[in-house]
Structures are given as structure tokens and as C-alpha cells.
Amino acid sequence: MTSLGTLYGLGLGPGDPDLMSVRADRLLRSATHVAFFRKAGRPGQARRIVEGLLPASAVEHAMEYPVTTEIAVDDPAYNETLSAFYAECAAHLRALSNDGHDVVVLCEGDPFFYGSFMHLYTRLVATHPVQVVPAITGMSGAWTVTGQPITWGDDVLTVLMGTLPEARLARHMADSDALVVMKIGRHLDKVRRALATAGRLDEAWLIEFATMPGQTVVKLAQHEGRVTPYFSIVVVHGQGRRP
Amino acid sequence: MTSLGTLYGLGLGPGDPDLMSVRADRLLRSATHVAFFRKAGRPGQARRIVEGLLPASAVEHAMEYPVTTEIAVDDPAYNETLSAFYAECAAHLRALSNDGHDVVVLCEGDPFFYGSFMHLYTRLVATHPVQVVPAITGMSGAWTVTGQPITWGDDVLTVLMGTLPEARLARHMADSDALVVMKIGRHLDKVRRALATAGRLDEAWLIEFATMPGQTVVKLAQHEGRVTPYFSIVVVHGQGRRP
Numbered sequence: 001m002t003s004l005g006t007l008y009g010l011g012l013g014p015g016d017p018d019l020m021s022v023r024a025d026r027l028l029r030s031a032t033h034v035a036f037f038r039k040a041g042r043p044g045q046a047r048r049i050v051e052g053l054l055p056a057s058a059v060e061h062a063m064e065y066p067v068t069t070e071i072a073v074d075d076p077a078y079n080e081t082l083s084a085f086y087a088e089c090a091a092h093l094r095a096l097s098n099d100g101h102d103v104v105v106l107c108e109g110d111p112f113f114y115g116s117f118m119h120l121y122t123r124l125v126a127t128h129p130v131q132v133v134p135a136i137t138g139m140s141g142a143w144t145v146t147g148q149p150i151t152w153g154d155d156v157l158t159v160l161m162g163t164l165p166e167a168r169l170a171r172h173m174a175d176s177d178a179l180v181v182m183k184i185g186r187h188l189d190k191v192r193r194a195l196a197t198a199g200r201l202d203e204a205w206l207i208e209f210a211t212m213p214g215q216t217v218v219k220l221a222q223h224e225g226r227v228t229p230y231f232s233i234v235v236v237h238g239q240g241r242r243p
Numbered sequence: 244m245t246s247l248g249t250l251y252g253l254g255l256g257p258g259d260p261d262l263m264s265v266r267a268d269r270l271l272r273s274a275t276h277v278a279f280f281r282k283a284g285r286p287g288q289a290r291r292i293v294e295g296l297l298p299a300s301a302v303e304h305a306m307e308y309p310v311t312t313e314i315a316v317d318d319p320a321y322n323e324t325l326s327a328f329y330a331e332c333a334a335h336l337r338a339l340s341n342d343g344h345d346v347v348v349l350c351e352g353d354p355f356f357y358g359s360f361m362h363l364y365t366r367l368v369a370t371h372p373v374q375v376v377p378a379i380t381g382m383s384g385a386w387t388v389t390g391q392p393i394t395w396g397d398d399v400l401t402v403l404m405g406t407l408p409e410a411r412l413a414r415h416m417a418d419s420d421a422l423v424v425m426k427i428g429r430h431l432d433k434v435r436r437a438l439a440t441a442g443r444l445d446e447a448w449l450i451e452f453a454t455m456p457g458q459t460v461v462k463l464a465q466h467e468g469r470v471t472p473y474f475s476i477v478v479v480h481g482q483g484r485r486p
Contacts, residue, residue, distance in 0.1 A: 013264070019377065022268050023261040082486035110383050111392075118392040119486060125390070134262065134387040136377050140353050144377040147368070149354075149361040154404040154426070156415060161397040172399060175418070183397070243325035243362060 002100040004129055005033075007093050009111040009121060010104050011135025012049045015212035019136050020049075027104055027133070028053045033096055035061040035089075036106040037116050045231070046106035061096075061103070063089045073163075082119075090123035097128045108231075109138045114161070114182065139180045141210035142233040145217055151178045155238030162187030162234075166194050173198035178238030185230035192220060200236050208232045245343035247372055248276075250336050252354040252364060253347050254378025255292045258455035262379050263292075270347055270376070271296045276339055278304040278332075279349040280359050288474070289349035304339075304346070306332045316406075325362075333366035340371045351474075352381040357404075357425065382423045384453035385476040388460055394421045398481030405430035405477075409437050416441035421481030428473035435463060443479050451475045 008027060013019040020028075028034075028050055038044025044062065054060075066085050071078040096103050111117040111132050124130050139159065143150040151157050158176035160169055162184040173179055173194055181191050184206075195201040204220040208229055220234060251270055256262040263271075271277075271293055281287025287305065297303075309328050314321040339346050354360040354375050367373050382402065386393040394400050401419035403412055405427040416422055416438055424434050427449075438444040447463040451472055463477060 014377070018266040019264045021256070021262045021379065022265060025265050079484075079486045086486060110379070110387075112386050112394075113383065113392075114394050114396075114398075115392070118395065121392065122485065132387050132390075134257070134379050134383040136264065136353070136379055137383065140356065140377040140380065143355050144353075144375050147375075149356075149358070149364065151355075151357050151402070152361065153357075154406045155357075156404075156407070156411075157402040158419070159394070159400040159402075161399075163397045164399070168399075172418075175415075176401070241322075242365065243322045243329060 002098075005097040005099070005101040005103060006129045006131055007097055007124055008102070008104045009107055009115075009117040009130065009132040011107050011110045011115075011133050012046060013136040014109065014138045014141025014210050015045075015049060016141075017049055017053065019141070019211060021133065021135060024133050024135065025053070029055065031055065031058045031102075031104045033059050033061065033101050033103040034106065035063060035093065035103055037063050037065060040064045040067065046108050049108070050106060061092065063092075086119040086123060090120050093120065093124060094128060107135070110135045113137050138210065138231065139182065139233055139235070142180070142207040143235050143237070145207060145210050145215060146205050146235055146237070148237050150180075150235065151238045151240065153241030155240035157238065162191050166190050166197075169194035170197040173200050173236075177240060179204075179234070179236035181234035183230060184228055184232040184234060186227065188228050188232075191234060195220070195234075195236075203236045205235045206232060207235060245341075248340040248342070248344040248346060249372045249374055250340055250367060251345070251347045252350055252358075252360040252373065252375040254350050254353045254358075254376050255289060256379040257352065257381045257384025257453050258288075258292060259384075260292055260296065262384065262454060264376060264378060267376050267378065268296070272298065274298065274301045274345075274347045276302050276304065276344050276346040277349065278306060278336065278346055280306045280308060283307045283310065289351050292351070293349060304335065306335075329362040329366060333363050336363065336367060337371060350378070353378045356380050381453065381474065382425065382476055382478070385423070385450040386478050386480070388450060388453050388458060389448050389478060389480070391480050393423075393478065394481045394483065396484030398483035400481065405434050409433050409440075412437035413440040416443050416479075420483060422447075422477070422479035424477035426473060427471055427475040427477060429470065431471050431475075434477060438463070438477075438479075446479045448478045449475060450478060
């Protein structure tokens with residue numbers, strides 16, 4: 001009887017391949033099956049990070065998101081479409097594991113921190129061997145490239161998604177010392193208004209493509225307001241005790 | 244004229260050497276000067292993580308914290324003692340850099356995230372070449388070993404220090420989806436009371452020595468209340484949208 005293969009949720013970190021973990025690097029260089037999410041017709045950000053690292057013999061499994069832009073996020077059909085997609089991906093990985101194959105699933109950032117892999121993890125972990133390899137988060141990459149520490153002493157850090165309602169964003173922004181806002185994309189104007197309401201706009205930085213080619217770091221108040229990538233990150237540094 | 248050596252704030256991650264970055268591993272294996280903080284008479288946690296990785300020829304510089312347990316944190320003498328210590332360490336690193344030596348400064352976790360290295364960074368960055376290598380945070384290590392994702396969808400994550408006043412802890416605990424509490428140590432009872440006040444105690448996990456020998460993961464409500472290490476971490480997982 002073939003023993004089950006291990007499914008790895010492999011965190012790749014913020015984008016620079018040099019910042020992935022020694023364990024992730026080793027697993028990639030000996031990988032036989034590699035799976036990754038991507039938008040239809042796009043190379044996929046996670047796949048791009050490992051370019052040149054995979055053995056030529058590795059079998060690649062692209063998991064292409066169903067097009068959901070025509071369905072509103074709060075429409076039940078949105079969740080149903082995504083749920084069916086994740087179920088199908090999980091079934092594919094399960095079949096590979098049943099055949100004894102180890103599979104490395106590429107994850108941007110840290111898999112358990114707002115990652116897509118979690119939707120596979122919950123569908124697989126009860127029946128198949130799954131190992132999660134943590135990684136440097138995108139936000140660590142972002143605050144590092146600002147050249148300023150994010151938190152000092154007993155600063156409170158709050159991590160917010162740009163998808164939240166403006167009033168909730170503003171409330172948390174006013175009540176925290178340091179801030180990280182992720183999933184910005186088309187929510188940039190709302191995030192900017194919430195920061196202004198909370199009196200924090202002048203302290204905010206916008207980081208695009210942290211640690212990657214095309215990286216930009218600007219004060220948010222000076223940003224032109226053009227569309228920013230979904231993976232942009234806003235950072236407000238804490239100002240806590242510093243002997 | 245000798246050119247200045249580079250001072251690296253080298254993040255080592257949560258503790259397992261296999262989880263440090265490829266860049267950190269490479270810098271360590273070619274290091275000529277290595278500096279690290281430790282308590283007097285102790286090996287030092289950061290130094291322990293790199294055991295076996297440094298070249299035998301590397302010169303080691305232990306930076307020993309002054310004993311401050313007899314001074315209250317809110318006594319101005321506490322800050323003055325620490326400030327003098329950091330100034331002295333920075334002067335030592337500056338002298339090495341002036342002589343053309345690169346120095347790797349070992350940092351547990353991520354250097355810009357509640358790290359001690361920041362106190363050297365601010366004293367050095369204006370005049371000397373300093374590079375910060377981000378790393379997997381201790382909290383990523385902690386939530387990974389719980390085997391459950393920390394945040395989903397648009398969950399709010401708040402990071403709190405156990406050193407904060409109980410009322411402020413409870414307020415943030417009630418107003419956030421996911422929680423991380425660091426710097427627990429002798430503040431464990433206060434943290435537990437604040438979680439109970441916020442109605443979150445039953446969801447809380449206590450992680451000791453995440454990713455290291457001696458690792459423990461327990462529900463906080465079932466913890467015996469014995470003293471826990473300063474670097475213990477409490478985690479409450481978010482329960483956001485999951486298709």
C-alpha cells in the first residue's frame with residue numbers, strides 16, 4: 001500500500017527569493033509536484049517568486065481562480081463559486097497525496113496570515129498529512145523597506161484590511177499606536193479618508209511591491225491617488241518608549 | 244582610507260534555525276564579527292539559535308544588559324541606565340565599522356518588530372551603513388504551531404504587550420477579531436483577567452518556546468498558572484469569512 005504524500009503549505013515571504021526560509025528553499029529545490037494559485041491567464045505572483053528555483057522535472061499544477069468580478073462579494077453566489085473552486089483544488093491535492101506524491105503549495109507571505117492556502121488546509125488536514133512552513137509576512141517586508149521600526153516598547157499594533165467599512169477603519173486607526181493596512185487596491189481612497197478622520201494621514205506610508213522589482217515607498221499624503229496594486233500595504237509607525 | 248564596514252541587523256526568526264532566511268543563513272556562515280545581546284551570565288537566546296552555524300574564526304561580541312531588576316520601569320533611572328548601555332554598544336559597533344569590519348548583529352524574531360536592535364539602529368543609521376534583514380516573527384511561529392490560521396477574510400488583528408494596563412488590554416481584546424499578546428512573563432495573570440473581561444479567555448492559546456525544543460501549546464484556560472517565560476505568546480484566532 002502506498003503511503004500518503006505530504007502536502008506542504010509553503011510560505012515564500014514578501015517577494016524577494018532571498019527572504020524565504022532555509023526550509024522553504026530546500027523543499028523547493030527538491031520538489032516533484034508544485035501547486036499554486038493564479039488568476040486565469042496570469043503567471044501568478046507566487047510562481048514568479050520561485051522562478052529558477054524549481055527542478056526542471058517538477059510537475060506544475062496551476063489552480064486558476066474562477067472569474068468572480070461580476071459577482072458582488074456579499075452575494076451568496078460569490079462564496080459558493082469560491083467554495084466549489086477550493087473543494088476542487090483540495091480534491092486534486094488529495095488525489096496526488098493518495099498516489100504517494102508530496103506536493104509543495106506555493107503561498108505568498110505567511111500561509112496562516114490572511115492566506116488562500118487556509119481554504120485548502122481546512123479541507124485537507126483531517127485526512128491527509130499537511131505541513132505549514134511559516135514565512136516572513138508581506139507587512140514585515142513593507143515596514144523593513146521604510147527604514148523605520150514599526151513598534152517600540154508597548155506600542156499597540158493593529159492590522160486592518162482595506163475592505164472593511166470606513167467607520168470601522170477610522171475607529172481602529174484612532175485607537176492604535178502602529179498600523180498596517182493590507183488589501184488596499186481600489187479601497188485606497190477610503191483608507192485615506194479613514195486615516196484623515198483618525199488624524200493619522202500625515203504619518204502614513206504607502207509601500208508597493210515591497211522587496212520586489214518595482215518597489216516604491218512614499219508618504220501616502222503625497223501619493224497621486226492613481227490605482228495601487230491589491231498587495232500594496234499602508235504602514236503607520238508606532239512612537240513608543242525608546243531609551 | 245578604509246571604507247566603513249556594514250552593520251547588519253540580522254533577524255533570526257522564531258527560534259528554529261531552519262526558519263531563518265536564506266540571506267540570514269548566508270551572512271552567518273561568512274560572518275567575521277558577530278554581536279548579540281544577552282543577560283549577564285546567560286548564553287543568550289539569539290546566540291543559541293545560531294549555534295553550529297558560525298565560522299570558527301568569527302569574533303564574538305556579547306552585549307550584556309545592565310541589571311535593571313532593582314529599578315522600576317517608570318523610574319527615569321531605568322531609561323537612563325538602558326540608554327547609556329545602548330550608547331556604549333553603538334560606540335563599539337561604530338568602532339568596528341570604522342575599522343572596515345562588517346558586523347552581524349543577531350536579533351530574535353524580526354528586528355523592526357519590538358526588537359532591541361532598533362535602539363542601536365537609531366543611533367547608527369545616520370552615520371554608518373546599516374542593513375536590516377527581516378525575519379519570521381515569533382508570533383508567526385506561535386500561530387503556525389497551533390495548527391490553525393490566525394486571520395481570515397477581513398479579520399482585524401491586534402498585537403498587544405502584556406506590559407500594558409489591564410483596562411487597555413481588555414478594551415482592545417473586546418474590539419478585535421484575532422489577538423496576539425507578547426511579553427507575557429510575570430504579566431500572565433493580568434492578561435488572563437483582561438481576556439476574561441473581554442469574553443475571550445476560552446478562545447485563547449498559550450504558546451511557549453514556539454518552533455524550539457521545549458515547545459508547548461495549551462489552551463490558556465487550562466494552563467496551571469505557573470510562571471511562563473517572557474517570550475511566551477498568547478494567541479486568539481480570528482473566525483472571519485471562509486468560503
